[in-house]
Structures are given as structure tokens and as C-alpha cells.
Amino acid sequence: MSAAGHALALRGLSKRYGSFTAVADVSLEVGQGEFLTLLGPSGSGKTTILMCIAGFVEPSEGAILLDGRDITALPPERRDFGMVFQGYALFPHMTVAENVAFPLRVRKMGAAEREAKVRAALDLVQLAAFAERRPSQLSGGQQQRVALARALVFEPALLLLDEPLSALDKKLRAELQDELKALHRRIGRTFVNVTHDQEEALSLSDRVAILNHGRLIQQGAPAELYEAPRTRFVADFLGKSNFLAGTVQEAFAGGFAIGAGATRVVTAAAAPPALGSRALLSLRPEKMALLAEGETAENTVQGVIAGWSYLGAGYALNVETPDFGTLRVTLPTWNAPIAPREGLAVRLGWRAAASVPVLDDLDQDRAA
Amino acid sequence: MRRQDAGWWLLILPAFLLMTAFYVAPIAQVLAISFTEPAPGLGNYERLFTSESVQRVIVTTLRICILTTAISLLLGYVLSYRIALAGAAAQRWWILAVLVPLWISVLVRAFAWVTLLRRQGLVNETLIATGIITEPLALVWNEFGIVVGMVHYMVPYAVLPMLASMREIDPRLLAAARGLGASRITIFAKIFLPLSMPGLLAAGVLVFIFSLGFYITPALLGGGKTLMVAEWIGLQILDLLRWGLGTMMATMLVVAILATLAIFARIVDLRRIFGGGGA
Amino acid sequence: MMAHRPGWFARISAGVVALYLLLPISIIIPVSMTDQRFLSLPKQGLSLQHYVTVLFSPEWLGSIWQSFLIALAATGLAVVSGTLCAIGCWRLARRSTDLLRALMLLPIIIPSIVYAIGAYRYFAGLDLLDRFLGVALAHGVTGIPYVVITVSTALAAFDPRLEQAARGMGASLSQTLRWVILPRIMPGILSGGIFAFIHSWDELVIVLFIASRDVFTLPRRIWDGINENLDPAMAAVAVLLVVFTTGLLLLDLALRRRRAE
Ligand SMILES: Nc1ncnc2c1ncn2[C@@H]1O[C@H](COP(=O)(O)OP(=O)(O)OP(=O)(O)O)[C@@H](O)[C@H]1O
Ligand SMILES: [Mg+2]
Numbered sequence: 001m002s003a004a005g006h007a008l009a010l011r012g013l014s015k016r017y018g019s020f021t022a023v024a025d026v027s028l029e030v031g032q033g034e035f036l037t038l039l040g041p042s043g044s045g046k047t048t049i050l051m052c053i054a055g056f057v058e059p060s061e062g063a064i065l066l067d068g069r070d071i072t073a074l075p076p077e078r079r080d081f082g083m084v085f086q087g088y089a090l091f092p093h094m095t096v097a098e099n100v101a102f103p104l105r106v107r108k109m110g111a112a113e114r115e116a117k118v119r120a121a122l123d124l125v126q127l128a129a130f131a132e133r134r135p136s137q138l139s140g141g142q143q144q145r146v147a148l149a150r151a152l153v154f155e156p157a158l159l160l161l162d163e164p165l166s167a168l169d170k171k172l173r174a175e176l177q178d179e180l181k182a183l184h185r186r187i188g189r190t191f192v193n194v195t196h197d198q199e200e201a202l203s204l205s206d207r208v209a210i211l212n213h214g215r216l217i218q219q220g221a222p223a224e225l226y227e228a229p230r231t232r233f234v235a236d237f238l239g240k241s242n243f244l245a246g247t248v249q250e251a252f253a254g255g256f257a258i259g260a261g262a263t264r265v266v267t268a269a270a271a272p273p274a275l276g277s278r279a280l281l282s283l284r285p286e287k288m289a290l291l292a293e294g295e296t297a298e299n300t301v302q303g304v305i306a307g308w309s310y311l312g313a314g315y316a317l318n319v320e321t322p323d324f325g326t327l328r329v330t331l332p333t334w335n336a337p338i339a340p341r342e343g344l345a346v347r348l349g350w351r352a353a354a355s356v357p358v359l360d361d362l363d364q365d366r367a368a
Numbered sequence: 369m370r371r372q373d374a375g376w377w378l379l380i381l382p383a384f385l386l387m388t389a390f391y392v393a394p395i396a397q398v399l400a401i402s403f404t405e406p407a408p409g410l411g412n413y414e415r416l417f418t419s420e421s422v423q424r425v426i427v428t429t430l431r432i433c434i435l436t437t438a439i440s441l442l443l444g445y446v447l448s449y450r451i452a453l454a455g456a457a458a459q460r461w462w463i464l465a466v467l468v469p470l471w472i473s474v475l476v477r478a479f480a481w482v483t484l485l486r487r488q489g490l491v492n493e494t495l496i497a498t499g500i501i502t503e504p505l506a507l508v509w510n511e512f513g514i515v516v517g518m519v520h521y522m523v524p525y526a527v528l529p530m531l532a533s534m535r536e537i538d539p540r541l542l543a544a545a546r547g548l549g550a551s552r553i554t555i556f557a558k559i560f561l562p563l564s565m566p567g568l569l570a571a572g573v574l575v576f577i578f579s580l581g582f583y584i585t586p587a588l589l590g591g592g593k594t595l596m597v598a599e600w601i602g603l604q605i606l607d608l609l610r611w612g613l614g615t616m617m618a619t620m621l622v623v624a625i626l627a628t629l630a631i632f633a634r635i636v637d638l639r640r641i642f643g644g645g646g647a
Numbered sequence: 648m649m650a651h652r653p654g655w656f657a658r659i660s661a662g663v664v665a666l667y668l669l670l671p672i673s674i675i676i677p678v679s680m681t682d683q684r685f686l687s688l689p690k691q692g693l694s695l696q697h698y699v700t701v702l703f704s705p706e707w708l709g710s711i712w713q714s715f716l717i718a719l720a721a722t723g724l725a726v727v728s729g730t731l732c733a734i735g736c737w738r739l740a741r742r743s744t745d746l747l748r749a750l751m752l753l754p755i756i757i758p759s760i761v762y763a764i765g766a767y768r769y770f771a772g773l774d775l776l777d778r779f780l781g782v783a784l785a786h787g788v789t790g791i792p793y794v795v796i797t798v799s800t801a802l803a804a805f806d807p808r809l810e811q812a813a814r815g816m817g818a819s820l821s822q823t824l825r826w827v828i829l830p831r832i833m834p835g836i837l838s839g840g841i842f843a844f845i846h847s848w849d850e851l852v853i854v855l856f857i858a859s860r861d862v863f864t865l866p867r868r869i870w871d872g873i874n875e876n877l878d879p880a881m882a883a884v885a886v887l888l889v890v891f892t893t894g895l896l897l898l899d900l901a902l903r904r905r906r907a908e
Contacts (some may be wrong), residue, residue, distance in 0.1 A: 056811050076814045089812040093830050102826070105814035154816070380747060383732035383791055386724070387750060391788045394765030395757065401768070443664045450661030453653045462665075466901075469668045471892050473849040475869045476885040482673040482873060483678055483686055483882070490674065490688065542651035552654050552791075567719045581758020584850045588873055598760040598776040606762050606856070618761045625756065646838060 006067050006157040006190050007032045007120040008053065013062035015048050015214075020049045025062070030207075035141040035184050035191045039201040040211035046194040047086065048212075050162050050233070053192060055079050066158070077106075082151030084193075085164045086162040088143050090135040096146050097122070097131040103154040124183070141172045148180075161193045165200060177203055198238050202226065208233050217361070231361040235282035242327045244281040244355065248273050255352060261323035263288070265299050279361045284327040285316070287354040288336050290346050297349025303327065308340040315340050319348060399622075401614035412616035422617070429597040432511065432586070433579040436518045440575045441568065443519065444526030448567075449560070451527070452534035463531075470524035481517045482508060483532040485589075509591025517589040518579060525578060526571040533567025534560075566636065573632045575623045597621055665860065672889060679882035686877050696891040697883040705734035707884065714865040717783050718847040724787030729794025730836050734828060737802040738810070748799070754789040759852035762789065767856040777861050785857060793846060794839030801835025832900050841899045845892060 008030040015023040023045040030036045039045045050225050051057035053064060055076035062070045071079060075366055082103075100121050122128045127146035135143055135351040144164060151159055164180070165173045181204055195201055196334045201208045202222040210233075218230045229235035232243060244265055246258030256272035258265050258279050266282055291297060303319035306326060310333075317329045317340055331337075331346060340345070402412050415422050451462040469477070477532045484490050485507035492504040507513060535562065583598035590596070595603070595619060604614030653661070682686050682694040694890070701707045732751060736744040766785050767776070775781030807826070813823040829836070851866040858867065865888070872881045 054811075054815055056815070076811070077817045077819060081815065082815060083815040085808050085812055085814070087808065089806065089808040091809060091812075091827060102818070105826070106813075106816060106818040106822050150816070283698075319682070369869035373739060376738045379735035380733040380744070382737075382793075383751060386728055386784075386788050387753075387791065390766075390784050391754060391762065392750075394769035395762060396765075397769055398761060398765040443667070446657065446660045447664045449654050450657055452788055453651060453657075462696070465665050465669060467896060468893055469672060472672060472889050473866065473869075474894065475674065475849070475873070476675070476888050479869070479873050479881060479885050480675050481879065484671055484674060486877075488686075489856055490678075490736060491683065493687075520668065520671065523664065523856065529757075539651060543764050546651055550870075574871070577756070581760055583758070583760050588870075598758060601764060602762055602855070605767065611768075616762060619765060622757055622761055 007300040008158060008190065009068075010049070010053075011063045011065065013049065013052060013115050014060050015045070015057060015364060016060045017054060022214050023052070023059075023348045026211075026214075027062075028209055028216065028219065030190055030192060033190055034205045035181075035193065035204060037193045037201040037205040037208045038211060039194060039195060039198060039208050039237075041045040041196060044196075044211040045214040045331040046211060047162055048214075050160050050192065050194050051178075054081055054160055056085055057307055078267040080154075080156055080158075082154070082156035082159040084144075084147045084151050084159070084161045084164045088135075088147040089166065089192050090143060090150070092135055092144055095132050095134055096127065099135065099146055100153050102150065107154065115134070117153055118129070125149045125179075140168050141176060142178060144168065145179075148183075150182075155190070158190045158192070161191065163196070165196055166195070166197070173197075173200070175259065180204060186259070204237070208238075210237065212237075217228045228356055229282055231359040232280060233361050235281070235356070235358050237313065240285055240328060242283045242285065242324070244283060244324050244360075246281075246323075246361045248277050251275060256357075263301055265301075265355055266335065266352045267355045267357055269357050273357075280358055281355040282358045283327075283350065283355045286314075286328045288327070288329045288348045288350045290329075291349040292337060295349070299355065300347055300349045301327075302345070302347055305340055305342055305344045307342060307345060317346075319346060321348075395622075398615045400616050401611055402619045405612040405615075409529055412612045415613060415616070416620070422613075424615075425595055425597055425600045426620075428594060429580065432514055432518070432594075432596060433576055435515055436522060436579045437520045437572055437576045439515070440451075440522040440526045444523050444530055444571060444575075445564075445568065447523065448527050448530040448534055449530055452537070461621060466524045466527050469520070473588075474521060474584050475521060475588075478517055481513065481520070482587060485513055485516070488585040504629050508589055509593060511590070511594050513589035513591075514586045514594060517585040518582060519586055521582075522579065524573045526575050526602075529570040529574060530564060534564045537563045537571070569632065571634045573636055577628055580625055583622055591601070654657055655862070667849045675882045675885045675889070677880060679886045681879050683879070686879055686882065695878040698887075701883045701887070704880075707865075708867045710863055710865045713779075713862065714848055717779065717786060717862075717864060720779075720783035720848040721786035721790050722840050722844040723884050724783065725790035725794050726836060726840045728787075729791040729839060730798050730829075730832075733789070733795045733798035733802060734824070734832075737799065737805075738807075744773075748795060751795045752792045755792045759789070759850075763856040765852045766853060768859050776857055777859050779862060782858055782862050782864070783847075783852060785853050787800075787843075789850070789853070790843035790846045793842035794836070797835045797839035797842065798832060801832040801838075805831055832903065835904055837902050838899050841895050849888075849892075 010026055010028040013023055013026045014021065026049060028036070033155055038049060040046050048057060052059050055071075055074060059072065063070050065071065067165050091102065091272035094102070097118055100118045101114055104117060106319060109117075118131075119128065120132055125148055127142060127145055127149065130138060130142060135146065138146065144167070148164070165176055168176065173356060177200055193204065205222060207219060208222055208225055210217045210225065214235055218234050219227060226238055229238065229241075235241040235243075244258070244260065246260035246265065247314040248256055248259040249259040250262065254270070255266055255268045255281075258267070258281065273279055289297070291300060301321050301324070303321040305317055307318040311330075312333070314333050315330070315331045319329055320329045321327055327348065338346070403409070447462075447466065451459055451466075453455070454462055486492075486509075487504040487506075489507070491507060492501075495501045496504065507516075541559060542555055545559055550558070581598050582596065584600065586596040587599045587602075590599070592630070598621075601614045601617050601621075604610040604617070677688055678686060679697055680693040680695065681689045681697070682691050683689075729751070732747070736748045762785075768777050770781050770785075773781075775784065809827055809831070810823055813827045816828070849866060851870055854862070854864050854867050855870070858864070865884075868882060869881065872878075872884070
């Protein structure tokens with residue numbers, strides 16, 4: 001399996017059902033051999049976008065380009081994409097081998113060649129021993145791998161996956177995530193994956209596109225999205241985040257400061273907003289530290305522990321502050337400077353770059 | 369996608385063409401003839417108001433249909449009630465007992481009734497042999513025979529929709545009412561009957577519209593003396609060659625059936641009547 | 648909690664209704680085996696002479712064979728067109744196809760007599776009266792609703808994503824039909840076929856109008872028999888017919904049970 005993947009581009013894709021807009025003006029590029037994940041809450045339009053790419057749903061507007069060629073009007077059976085459906089959609093009246101052979105059979109491939117390819121595909125997903133079983137006799141994880149083998153056997157240059165792991169339990173999901181990632185490396189094809197599981201998106205993808213209410217909110221490498229969320233929704237949906245609201249008090253080269261009550265917080269930003277305007281900062285719980293007596297940081301805040309819990313690898317503290325309400329802080333257990341206790345007064349500190357200015361899109365959300 | 373849908377539309381095409389060319393067209397022609405023969409206009413429909421024989425046929429048909437529907441509903445309801453409350457294994461046998469008559473040729477059934485009910489038939493012979501009567505009773509080739517045969521044909525049709533709606537009744541509801549001390553009659557009147565009403569209505573519509581156009585049973589068991597609409601139409605066309613009159617009555621028959629359906633479509637889910645076709 | 652069971656009144660009256668349904672049909676069995684020359688219960692002993700009469704009569708055999716061939720052709724017509732139509736309507740699923748499906752149900756709503764006189768006139772123009780083809784066509788189109796209903800029911804349980812999966816893997820429409828859809832709904836198609844067959848096999852009203860001498864089906868011969876000479880041979884034919892229909896129904900039941908498993 002060597003052919004390189006295709007490059008895919010969506011241009012201003014929209015899909016309306018009556019007056020309801022399921023997908024609104026989405027533009028995306030997926031590079032050759034890239035692993036892109038569409039991430040979003042339920043009903044955000046992920047499946048609809050994937051179905052447009054596969055050709056099962058006709059876009060209301062916009063174009064789909066494959067290596068620069070417009071394929072918007074091409075019927076699904078002529079697109080040659082592999083697809084793993086939400087729920088797998090294995091043919092219940094065929095054996096595993098027959099299921100996997102199906103795409104080859106429709107391509108009228110000779111029996112000998114077909115058998116060899118089916119065997120190779122089943123080997124790839126480690127299911128050679130199950131070739132003669134029916135899908136109903138397999139576990140969820142095995143069915144998922146049959147679906148994968150069936151999608152890969154005809155060597156499609158583009159593989160579409162709709163929540164391939166969502167029906168599995170947590171442990172199996174982690175295992176298959178690794179397998180999927182290894183598979184992607186090995187065969188070097190373009191994958192477009194859909195999920196509403198943010199961990200899966202972060203660990204698998206080269207690039208993640210975040211959707212909400214049918215709109216593309218932000219796209220980029222997982223680390224980029226996590227470290228520099230552009231909006232409140234992204235910061236909240238990918239991992240956990242605290243939000244600090246205040247008024248812009250001062251601007252300087254490479255950053256600005258906001259004030260809320262008696263507290264001042266500095267942040268790094270390329271283009272500071274106007275003085276006196278409202279601003280919102282996102283601050284990850286793991287990016288704060290408990291400061292010892294006399295220790296300083298770019299930003300510091302006083303607070304009292306209102307509650308805490310032990311999570312094994314770390315502690316989670318709820319720290320009550322006068323100006324920002326309750327802040328969630330996580331500390332690694334192994335080098336926590338204190339033993340947490342309710343009522344304990346603490347001082348939190350973090351670097352300017354850790355508090356990231358974000359657009360407050362929650363109001364828009366409520367309106368939408 | 370419109371273009372991709374073309375293939376699926378193509379699948380519908382053979383049935384559509386066959387249906388249009390060999391079913392709808394002949395029937396449309398019937399409707400047309402009723403306005404054109406023997407002379408163009410509404411002449412045939414005037415007979416509805418002027419001809420006594422036309423009116424007699426309509427009245428007879430309605431009388432027999434209403435009687436048939438009422439009796440079929442009663443008997444069918446009793447049967448459905450029994451089936452719905454039977455255990456799973458017993459239900460299968462009961463349903464078979466309903467389905468077999470449903471699919472047995474209407475001719476065979478009419479023949480069986482003639483065998484039983486005619487003057488030298490088994491019923492009369494038995495009654496005479498046991499001395500209950502001395503003269504054979506006129507049980508067939510009259511309205512009584514028609515109703516007996518039609519009800520026999522219609523009961524299974526009445527059972528199916530009623531049974532379907534009774535099966536939707538949660539059995540725990542009945543058991544719970546029992547546990548609260550309700551009597552059998554109270555449970556039936558207050559819970560079972562109201563909940564099975566949709567099925568009862570659907571069965572009523574079904575039996576009534578099937579009865580309206582019934583041909584074979586009335587023809588065989590009515591002995592030519594009691595004419596229902598279908599047989600009367602046949603007579604006009606085959607023996608009297610009065611196409612205009614026959615097609616007028618056929619049109620009225622179709623109108624009556626569609627009107628009944630249209631009226632009850634508001635109250636009854638038509639899917640109950642015609643099975644999973646709309647599912 | 649104990650299940651609610653019917654009381655004695657319901658039990659007895661239901662039993663009576665069941666007898667009313669089944670007894671008349673069963674009574675023809677002893678009548679068909681009577682040793683008398685007229686319609687009656689057997690007096691001295693059972694006799695199969697009337698079955699012999701039927702099974703060695705070229706008229707009866709000819710009608711049975713003709714009915715069988717017509718039913719076969721009509722079933723073929725109804726099954727092929729009805730199945731494809733049900734699949735198309737299922738997949739397109741919009742208002743217009745709902746209307747189409749309602750159109751396909753017309754033959755069980757509109758009385759046969761109306762169609763029969765229409766076909767009598769219409770088929771005369773096409774020179775289809777008293778012809779095998781004419782009767783097969785008429786029985787075929789009127790058998791379509793049975794197929795449409797059973798196949799639609801089977802399709803309601805079919806996962807539409809299987810069809811998408813097949814198309815997505817490059818299968819053409821005909822490949823998807825042959826390899827994915829039809830195998831899954833085969834029991835429904837067979838059921839529809841059985842009902843369409845019984846429909847044609849028993850159909851009389853249309854035949855009375857569009858056939859006369861050359862096409863003389865079994866129901867037509869029975870009809871003449873009942874109207875002209877009520878003899879025990881008629882009972883023998885009736886029993887044969889009942890056995891045949893019941894056999895087909897049991898076959899359908901067995902198919903349904905297999906589908907349920
Ligand atoms: N055929 C349709 N007709 C009308 N609305 C639809 C249709 N298909 C999808 N929608 C709507 O479009 C929106 C997006 O649906 P979509 O299936 O793409 O969501 P999703 O992101 O895949 O959600 P999930 O995570 O639950 O699978 C939903 O609000 C849905 O109700
Ligand atoms: Mg989805």
C-alpha cells in the first residue's frame with residue numbers, strides 16, 4: 001500500500017434542511033496523508049460534513065475539491081473513498097471475509113487477487129482468524145476493525161471515519177486509538193475522522209477542526225488549539241479552562257494588562273485591544289502554581305481553598321478568589337508543595353503567556 | 369441528489385407503467401363512460417333520483433352492508449378479545465384459525481354455505497331428522513344467506529386491526545386494575561374497550577368498504593333474488609348491455625368507498641387498515 | 648402479578664365464533680368423501696370416488712393447470728414490479744413516493760367489479776379478452792399491492808446505512824440491489840409472492856368478465872359447478888383448494904419464523 005493520499009478541500013460548504021442550517025460556510029484544507037479530525041458537540045454538523053465529502057448529502061452551497069478537481073456532483077460510488085460508518089454498517093448476511101471482499105467484488109477483481117487482498121487487510125487489523133464468522137458473532141472492537149479492513153482493502157486514497165470508536169469502552173478505545181494512529185503512519189493515506197471525544201481528537205490528529213452549530217470555529221494542530229484557543233468555546237471544549245474577565249487597563253509591546261477589582265493580570269498578545277474595553281482571558285488549571293512565601297511570578301492572585309479532590313495523578317483545587325470567583329487549579333501529586341486543606345489561604349502564580357485572550361463567543365451561542 | 373436519484377425512480381417505473389396502463393386506465397374509462405353513454409351528459413346520474421330499481425339496489429346494499437359490518441364487528445371483537453388475552457402459544461393457534469379462513473377461496477366458502485343451508489342441506493336435514501321442524505327452512509338464496517356468508521368472510525378482516533390495537537394495550541394495566549379490585553366488567557368497560565376503540569373503528573371502515581363492492585358471495589348465496597350493487601352492475605353490463613347505467617353505479621361505488629375513507633382518515637390511522645404499507 | 652385472562656363468557660362466545668369460522672369449511676371434507684352421488688354426508692362409508700372423478704377429468708385438470716400457469720405469470724409480474732417499486736419508494740421517501748405507494752394500494756381498495764368491467768371494455772380494444780396474457784396482466788397488476796405491502800414492511804427493518812455503505816464502496820445501484828438489499832428482504836418478497844399467487848389462483852370476478860372459453864380457470868369452473876350441478880365432485884375440488892392454500896400459508900408462516908430468528 002503505497003499510493004499517497006489525496007488532498008481535499010472544502011470551499012464555503014453549507015447545508016440547509018428547510019430553514020435549519022446544519023452546516024454554515026465551512027472552508028477546510030486537508031493535506032496529502034494528513035489526519036484531520038472534525039471535533040464538535042452533538043448536532044454540530046460533523047456527520048453532515050462527512051456525508052457531503054462522501055457524496056451522500058448534497059451541499060446547499062459550496063464545493064468539494066479533490067486534488068484541485070471539483071467532485072461536488074460526483075455520485076458516492078464514483079468517489080473511491082473508504083468509509084467507516086457510525087455503527088459500522090457491516091452486512092449482517094455476509095461473513096467477515098465477504099464483507100471485506102465486497103469493495104473488490106464490485107470492482108470485478110479476480111478471485112485469486114481478491115482473496116490475497118482480503119487476507120492482507122484482515123492481517124492488518126489482526127482478524128485473520130475470524131474470516132468465516134458473521135458480524136453478529138464479533139465483539140464491538142472486532143466489528144470496528146472489520147469495518148476498517150473493509151474501508152482499506154481497496155486502497156482508497158482517502159478514508160472517512162464517522163465516530164469509529166464511540167461505541168467502544170474506554171480501555172478498548174485507547175487501544176484502538178493507538179492502532180489507528182499506527183495504521184495511519186504505516187499506510188500514509190489521508191484520513192478524515194469525526195468525533196466528539198476531545199482526547200481522541202488531540203491524540204490522533206495532525207490537525208483538528210472545531211465545529212459548533214455548523215460553523216467552523218478554529219482549526220490547527222492539536223497543541224496550537226490547546227495552547228492558543230481563539231474563542232471561549234474552543235478553550236472550554238478542548239480540556240478545561242478558567243476564564244478571567246476584566247477591563248483593559250494598559251497596553252505595552254507584546255502584551256496588555258486587565259484589571260478586575262484590585263487585581264491586575266498581564267497577558268501576552270500581538271495586538272492589544274483598546275484601553276477600557278472588556279477582555280476575557282483563558283487560563284488552564286495546570287498552568288498555575290502555588291507560590292511559596294516570598295516567591296514571585298508575572299501574575300499572582302490571593303485565594304482560599306474552598307474544596308479539593310484527589311485524582312491519583314494530581315490534586316484538583318477550587319480556589320476562591322475575590323475578583324475572579326472560583327478558579328480551578330491542578331497540581332501534580334508527586335511534588336505538591338502543600339497538603340490541601342479546606343480554608344487554607346494560598347497564593348497562585350502564572351506566567352503572562354499562560355493567560356490567553358479569547359473571544360467570548362458564548363453570547364453569540366445563546367443567540368444562535 | 370437529483371441526478372443520483374434517477375436510478376431509484378427507474379425502479380418505480382415498471383410498476384407505475386403497469387399500474388397506469390392496465391389498472392388506472394381501465395378504471396378511468398369506466399368513469400368516463402358513465403358520462404358519455406348512451407348520451408353525453410348527466411343522464412345516468414339522474415336515474416339515481418328517478419329510477420326505483422336503482423334506488424332499491426342502493427338501499428338493499430346499504431342495509432346488508434351495515435348489518436354485515438355490525439355483526440362482523442361484534443363477532444370479531446369477541447374473538448380478538450379472547451386472542452389478545454390468551455397466552456403466547458395459544459395465540460399462535462388462534463391466529464392461524466383466523467388466517468386460514470381469511471385466505472381460503474371465497475368460492476369454497478360460499479360453496480360450503482350452500483351445502484349447509486340449502487333446502488336439502490345438512491342443517492335442514494339434521495333439523496328435520498331430529499324432529500325440530502317438519503318443513504325445510506329457507507336459509508339461503510335470500511338476504512339471510514347473504515349476511516351469513518358475508519359475515520363469515522368479513523370476521524377475519526375485522527379481527528386483524530382490532531387485534532393489532534388490543535395488543536398495544538399494556539397487559540400490566542389490566543393486571544394492575546385487577547389488583548386494585550376492579551371487576552372484570554369494570555376493567556373491560558373502563559380500560560379495555562376505550563383503548564381498543566381505534567382498532568374497532570378501523571375494522572368497521574375496512575369491513576364496510578369491503579362489503580360495499582362484494583360480488584361472489586351475494587351472487588351465490590342471494591340466488592339472483594336479492595341484488596347487491598356489484599351483482600347489479602355485472603347484470604347491466606353482461607346481460608343488459610346498459611354500459612352507462614352500470615358504469616354510473618360503479619362510479620358511485622368508488623365514490624362511496626373513497627368518501628368513507630376520506631371521512632374516517634381524520635379519526636382512524638389508515639395504516640391500521642392497510643397494514644405496514646405506509647410504514 | 649397475574650396476567651389478566653378472559654372470563655368464561657368471553658371464552659365460550661369466542662369458541663362459538665371460531666366454530667362458525669372453521670366448521671363450514673371443514674364440513675366439506677366429509678362431504679367430499681361421501682359414498683352418495685349427491686351432496687351429503689357419507690352414509691355407509693367413506694369413498695374417494697369423487698376425487699378420482701376430479702383428478703381424471705381433463706376439464707378439471709386443464710383448469711387447474713391453466714390457473715397455475717396464470718398465477719405463476721401474474722406472481723412473477725407482481726413480485727418483480729412490486730418489489731422494485733417498494734424499494735424505490737423506500738429509498739426516495741418523499742411525499743410523491745407516498746402518493747405512488749397509495750396508488751399501488753388501489754387494487755385492494757377499489758372493488759374488483761369496477762376493475763372487471765373496466766378491463767372488459769379496455770382489453771377488448773387491445774385484443775386481450777379471453778387470452779392468457781390478458782388474465783395474467785390483470786391478475787399481475789392487482790397482485791402488486793400484496794407485494795408492495797410485504798416488501799415495504801421488510802424494508803422498514805432494513806438499516807439504510809447498509810445501502811450507503813455499499814454505494815460508498817463503489818457498488819452500482821444494481822450491485823447494491825443484488826448483493827445487499829434483495830438478500831436482506833428476501834423473506835418479505837417471498838411472502839408477497841405467496842400472497843400474490845393466492846390472489847391470482849382464487850380470483851374470479853375479473854375472470855368472469857375478461858375470459859370466456861379459451862381461458863377457463865379453476866375458480867371459473869367451480870363457479871359454473873355451483874351454479875349448475877351441485878355434485879360431490881365440487882366438494883372434492885374445494886378440499887383440494889383448501890389444502891393447497893393452507894399449505895402455502897404454512898410455508899409463509901415458516902418463512903416468517905425463520906426471518907424472526
Ligand atoms: N436529514 C436531515 N433533516 C433535517 N435535519 C437534519 C438532517 N440530518 C441532520 N440534521 C440536523 O443537522 C444537525 C447536524 O447533524 P449531524 O448529524 O451532522 O450532527 P453530528 O455533529 O454528527 O452529531 P452527533 O455527534 O450527534 O453524531 C443536527 O441538528 C441534525 O438534527
Ligand atoms: Mg454524527
